[in-house]
Amino acid sequence: MAGLRGLGGKTAIVTGAASGIGAAAVSRLLDEGCQVVGVDLDAEAARRVCAPADTGRFHAVAADVAVEADCEAYVRAAVERFGGVQLFVNNAGILGKLTPIVDMEAGEFDRVLGVNLRGVFLGLKAVLRRMVEQGEGGAIVNTSSKGALKPPANTAAYGTSKAGILTLTKVAAIEHGRDNIRVNAICPGLVDTPILSPAYREHEAEVCAGFPMPRFAQAAEVAGLIAYLLSDEAAFQxxxxxxVDGGAVLV
Ligand SMILES: NC(=O)c1ccc[n+]([C@@H]2O[C@H](COP(=O)([O-])OP(=O)(O)OC[C@H]3O[C@@H](n4cnc5c(N)ncnc54)[C@H](O)[C@@H]3O)[C@@H](O)[C@H]2O)c1
Incomplete structure (x- = not known):
């Protein structure tokens, strides 16, 4: 379903575009009439997943979101290819190894924080600078997680990174409200994407048994919330x- 107000004709950058939620966001934003720059470690994979039909409105960029120069480069690509950026889905992330704190290697903690938290910070920095320069407002969605609100054991790195994203979101919203740049965070529950281990994905009924809506989300359902928050329907949010978790955070 397309037709949200204020999306058509705008340019969006989506990180983590080659898979899962990012790929679904690209697809939804293309349906809404946006131009999209899809960012991932492997640009070819993003191209394959996101642009089966070459609309001329999709451009893939290879970047590591944890590297500042790469973040500056994907913003530059949006400017060169489509003239600017009005929308940003700051979404790339990794789960990392799930272990108790006492067994977690410091290097693994740093790696997860590097992609999930530093990557979101660097994306905000590069995109906000451009949006402020353009002077036409903008909208940003950062992908956090239910794991930030209700962290299970073994997620010290992942949960901490996702909790940090909530604070980055609030700070950015305060700093840029007067620029008419809106910044929001989403907290998906379990979504049926490759970030989940095969064991999880194969045992949906058991894993979700205690949830009010006992199933995984589909990536397109998460993309629907992202598109709404980026659109003018959410102009005061x-x-x-x-x-977006089927009520899982409640139990
Ligand atoms: N699937 C879930 O259950 C779930 C739940 C809550 C939050 N999330 C979050 O949603 C976001 C998207 O996850 P997904 O489920 O679509 O997973 P996914 O693994 O399907 O997709 C993640 C994408 O990010 C890319 N990526 C990873 N590290 C990168 C880097 N350093 N630079 C650029 N790209 C990089 C990967 O190549 C991949 O294409 C993540 O931030 C994840 O933490 C997912």
Whole structure:
């Protein structure tokens, strides 16, 4: 379903575009009439997943979101290819190894924080600078997680990184409200994407048995919330934290 107000004709950058939620966001934003720059470690993979039909409105860029020069380069690519950036889905992330704190290697903690938290910070820095320079406002969605609100054991790195994203979201919203740049965070529950281990994906019924809506989300359902928050339908929503988890955070 397309037709949200204020998306058509705008340019979006989506990180983590080659898979899962990012790929679904690209597809939804193309349906809404946006131009999209899809960012991932492997640009060819992003191209394959996101642009089966060459619309001329999709451009793939290879970047590591943990590297500042790469973040500056994907913003530059949006400017060169489509003339600017109005929308940003700051979404790339990794789960990392799930172990108790006492067994977690410091290097693994740093790696997860590097992609999930530093990557979101660097993306915000590069995109906000451009949006402020353009002077036409903008909208940003950062992908956090239910794991930030209700962290299970063994997620010290992942959960901490996702909790940090909520604070980055609020700070950015405060700093840029007067620029008419809105910044919100989403907290998906379990979504059926490759980030989940095969064991999880194969045992959906058991894993989700205790949830109010006992199933995984589909990536397109998360993309629907992202598109809404980026659109003018959400014109007065900023600094918010929005769950999309079938009520799982409640139990
Ligand atoms: N699937 C879930 O259950 C779930 C739940 C809550 C939050 N999330 C979050 O949603 C976001 C998207 O996850 P997904 O489920 O679509 O997973 P996914 O593994 O399907 O997709 C993640 C994408 O990010 C890319 N990526 C990883 N590290 C990168 C880097 N350094 N630079 C650029 N790209 C990089 C990967 O190549 C991949 O294409 C993540 O931030 C994840 O933490 C997922």
């Amino acid at each position: 900023t600094g918010g934290v929005y769950s």
